[in-house]
Amino acid sequence: MIAHHSYSDEEEEQSTGEIDIEPKADQAARLGRTVAHDYIIRGVAVGVVAVVVLVSIVNAQSFIEGVGALRTFVTQYCSWWIVTLALASLVLCGYLAFSKYGKIRLGGADAKPAFSYFSWFAMLFATGQGVGLVFWAVAEPIMMYGSTPFGAQDSLFAGDMGLAWTYFHWAVPAWAIYAIVSLFMAYARYNMHKDTTFRGTVEDLFSARVKKPVGIVVEILVVVATIFGLTTSLGLASYQFNTGIQEIFHVQTPQALQIAFVVLFGCVATMSVWFGVVRGIKNISDFNAILSVVFVSAVFVFGPTLYILGVLPESVCVFLDQFLLMGGFTEAVNLGGGIASYADSWETWWSFFIFCWCFAFATFTAGFVSTISRGRTLREFMGGVVLVPAIACIVWTAVVGGTGVWAAMADPSIVEATNADSSMGLFLTIESLGAVAPVLTVAATVLIGGYIVTSVDSGVMALSNFISPAAHQSRTFKVVLALCITALAVTFMVCAGQDFLSTIQFATVAGGVPFSVVVVLMGVQFFKWVRHDEQLVARGEAEPFAEGSFEQQQLDRWHREHDEREKRKLWEHRTEVDDAEEAVAAGE
Numbered sequence: 001m002i003a004h005h006s007y008s009d010e011e012e013e014q015s016t017g018e019i020d021i022e023p024k025a026d027q028a029a030r031l032g033r034t035v036a037h038d039y040i041i042r043g044v045a046v047g048v049v050a051v052v053v054l055v056s057i058v059n060a061q062s063f064i065e066g067v068g069a070l071r072t073f074v075t076q077y078c079s080w081w082i083v084t085l086a087l088a089s090l091v092l093c094g095y096l097a098f099s100k101y102g103k104i105r106l107g108g109a110d111a112k113p114a115f116s117y118f119s120w121f122a123m124l125f126a127t128g129q130g131v132g133l134v135f136w137a138v139a140e141p142i143m144m145y146g147s148t149p150f151g152a153q154d155s156l157f158a159g160d161m162g163l164a165w166t167y168f169h170w171a172v173p174a175w176a177i178y179a180i181v182s183l184f185m186a187y188a189r190y191n192m193h194k195d196t197t198f199r200g201t202v203e204d205l206f207s208a209r210v211k212k213p214v215g216i217v218v219e220i221l222v223v224v225a226t227i228f229g230l231t232t233s234l235g236l237a238s239y240q241f242n243t244g245i246q247e248i249f250h251v252q253t254p255q256a257l258q259i260a261f262v263v264l265f266g267c268v269a270t271m272s273v274w275f276g277v278v279r280g281i282k283n284i285s286d287f288n289a290i291l292s293v294v295f296v297s298a299v300f301v302f303g304p305t306l307y308i309l310g311v312l313p314e315s316v317c318v319f320l321d322q323f324l325l326m327g328g329f330t331e332a333v334n335l336g337g338g339i340a341s342y343a344d345s346w347e348t349w350w351s352f353f354i355f356c357w358c359f360a361f362a363t364f365t366a367g368f369v370s371t372i373s374r375g376r377t378l379r380e381f382m383g384g385v386v387l388v389p390a391i392a393c394i395v396w397t398a399v400v401g402g403t404g405v406w407a408a409m410a411d412p413s414i415v416e417a418t419n420a421d422s423s424m425g426l427f428l429t430i431e432s433l434g435a436v437a438p439v440l441t442v443a444a445t446v447l448i449g450g451y452i453v454t455s456v457d458s459g460v461m462a463l464s465n466f467i468s469p470a471a472h473q474s475r476t477f478k479v480v481l482a483l484c485i486t487a488l489a490v491t492f493m494v495c496a497g498q499d500f501l502s503t504i505q506f507a508t509v510a511g512g513v514p515f516s517v518v519v520v521l522m523g524v525q526f527f528k529w530v531r532h533d534e535q536l537v538a539r540g541e542a543e544p545f546a547e548g549s550f551e552q553q554q555l556d557r558w559h560r561e562h563d564e565r566e567k568r569k570l571w572e573h574r575t576e577v578d579d580a581e582e583a584v585a586a587g588e
Contacts, residue, residue, distance in 0.1 A: 037216050042477055045223035049484040053491050060495040067506040068499075072348065078513050079352040080330045085516055086355045087327040090176035092523070093382045096183070101530060102379035107190040113375035117384075123372055124388045125289075131237040131451045132357065133170055133393060134444075139425035140166045140350075141401040142408050142418045149329060149346060150322060157318055159405040160311065164319035166397045168326045169354045171390040177355070177519075178369065179385040181362040183378070184522040186370035192529055198222045198363075202521045205528070218521075221514045222363050223463060227481065228511030229360025230459045231488040235504045236423075237452045238262045238489065243423040244445030247431075248438075255497075259490055265449070266486025269456035273464075273478040288450040295443050296399050302436045303403040311405070312398040326351075353505050356512030363515060364462035400429070407432035422501065456485060 056063040096102060105111055113120065144162035184201050194200035199215030206214050242258045245251075300308060319326075331347035373381055407429050408414045414432075418425040430440045460481045464474065488507065496503035 037212065040216055041219045041223060042480075044220050045227065046480060046484060048224055049227060049488060053487055056491045056495045064495055064499060064503060067503055071502070071506045071509055074509050074513060075345070075348045075352050076334070079347050080332075082355045082359070082513065082516060083328070083330050083351055085519070086173040086177060086358070089180050090173050090327075090386075093176045093179050093386050097379045097382035102377060102382075104191075104378050104530060106186050106376055106378075106381065107374045111190065111375040115372060120372060120384060121388050124369070124384055125392045131233045131448070131455055132361075133396060134426070134448055134451060135236050135240050135423070136170065136354075137166060137397045137401045138404040138429050139418055139422040140169065141397070142404045142415055142425045142429075143422065145405060145408050145415055149331070150325060159409065160315040160318040161322075162405060163311065163315035163397060163401055164322060165326065165350070166401055167316070167319045167394050168323070169351065170397065171393040172386065173327070173355070174358045175386045175389045175393075177358045178362050178365045179382060180523065181519055182366040182369035182373070182385060183381060184519075184526045185366045186373055186381075187526055187529065189370060190374050198518065198522075202518065202525050205521060205525050218518055221518055225360045225511035225515035226363040226459055226463045227484050227488065228507040229357060229363070230456055230485045231492070231507045232357060232360070232504050233455050234262060234265065234452060234485055235489040235492055235500070235507070237448050237455075238265060239500065240423040240426065241445060241448045241452065243421070243427060244441060244448060247427045247441050248445060255493070259493055262489045262493060263486060265452045265456065266482060266489070268453050269460065270479055270482040270486070272453070272457045273460050273482055274475060284450050285454050288447060288454060291443060291447050291450070295440065295447060296396055298436065298440060298443075299403055299433070300399045302433050303399070304406040307406050308399055308402045311402045312395070315398060315402070316394065353508060357508040358512070359516045359519065360508055360511035362519070364459045367462035368458065400426075403432070404429040456482060460485070
């Protein structure tokens with residue numbers, strides 16, 4: 001007589017209806033490993049922040065000197081890498097949009113967009129505004145007025161060149177960086193059905209023995225990059241918010257109050273991630289978007305309207321004419337002077353710093369952009385993610401920054417004041433508008449405060465989601481991240497003093513350069529995925545039997561379900577046979 005087959009609870013659940021792709025025991029083991037990895041990632045990342053804070057407390061002067069030396073060293077040896085990678089990102093976006101790969105649809109051939117074009121563009125437009133643009137859209141054109149690498153003080157295009165460089169730094173290449181990171185994340189998530197973590201976008205490049213350690217290193221780099229990138233945003237925005245308060249109340253604020261502003265915004269973000277006030281943050285985001293439109297419209301109407309209308313096409317043409325020179329400029333002449341020549345170089349202060357900031361910011365920008373872009377083809381994706389925010393940035397800069405250039409041409413002292421304190425650029429520009437200046441000063445200050453809260457909150461939420469699976473989300477860790485960002489910003493403000501701006505750049509460099517290496521690995525993995533079957537590229541749909549494709553996973557799932565059903569039928573049949581044999585034996 002055949003022995004009975006005893007089904008476990010796991011097998012019983014798998015044998016009816018929907019089943020898991022992998023046995024529950026394997027799922028539990030995998031989740032256990034993932035949880036252990038998450039604790040390693042969290043511990044190391046927080047440890048890095050703790051070391052930086054402790055070193056600065058023990059010896060602030062040596063810390064500032066060390067930060068400056070390290071920033072200069074990295075600029076000398078890595079500026080070519082960051083600038084080239086930024087330009088390569090833009091080239092890659094164009095290639096993916098206009099090549100055969102443009103037919104690929106995020107989510108598979110049958111995926112439908114969750115948002116209309118209008119809603120999608122509106123959200124991308126809102127993403128294109130932020131702390132960096134509000135701060136630098138005015139300061140950069142004024143500080144570069146007549147002092148760019150390719151322009152002279154008395155040149156007819158002195159103002160245009162400053163605007164053109166701002167377009168270059170904050171519009172096209174910047175959003176190309178965001179676009180490629182978002183694309184790599186979206187493709188891994190929707191087409192390859194990987195976990196929504198950064199390690200899921202690169203692990204397949206490595207053997208089974210090393211993929212887990214590599215994944216841990218990748219996530220640590222992502223966490224550190226995001227923390228330092230958000231520290232830069234919090235520090236610079238709080239610095240400008242403080243300037244706004246000074247302009248509104250016509251007082252000089254002590255450093256203690258400046259630190260209090262940083263702590264205040266950090267606490268608001270911390271409470272947000274703890275209590276999960278998503279609706280409140282959404283309302284602040286909507287308010288920011290509306291106030292941004294009102295603010296830029298008011299500057300256009302009450303500012304030099306005719307000059308803005310003229311300088312917009314003029315500066316855009318200068319930007320297009322000089323684009324390749326800007327894209328390849330690394331100030332290589334400084335290499336002959338050694339590391340000392342990079343200590344206060346143009347490249348250190350501008351292209352290298354800004355693009356490092358973009359790479360650091362891409363860690364959480366990718367999360368939002370990839371989430372709202374399912375169902376788009378790569379051609380649609382590149383057009384929407386690169387062009388729409390870039391156009392918004394160019395228009396914003398032409399209106400607000402163009403007004404700043406106009407004011408600087410009329411009053412050269414504005415250039416001197418902005419060079420001495422870059423946070424003054426926006427408010428000196430507003431002062432030049434006359435009677436509406438007090439109202440616009442308040443509006444600008446409120447706008448900066450709103451962007452601080454939403455940037456830190458969204459960054460912390462996205463980062464926590466990306467380094468942990470849904471089953472292992474930690475509200476406590478989100479709070480720790482917010483506190484780390486606040487602690488670093490306060491540390492840099494207290495220790496640096498007058499060198500605050502140069503010191504805060506270190507945070508961006510420390511985060512952006514390592515993460516740029518991760519971006520390259522993500523790109524290599526992306527092309528390995530899309531090239532595994534030429535038919536996938538030619539038709540713009542997943543090959544049904546391609547290894548790792550969604551269709552193949554569905555087919556495997558069907559086979560598993562079928563096998564379980566057959567196993568269940570066999571067990572039931574054998575049970576009936578055994579019962580019959582027992583009945584016959586009892587009758588005998």
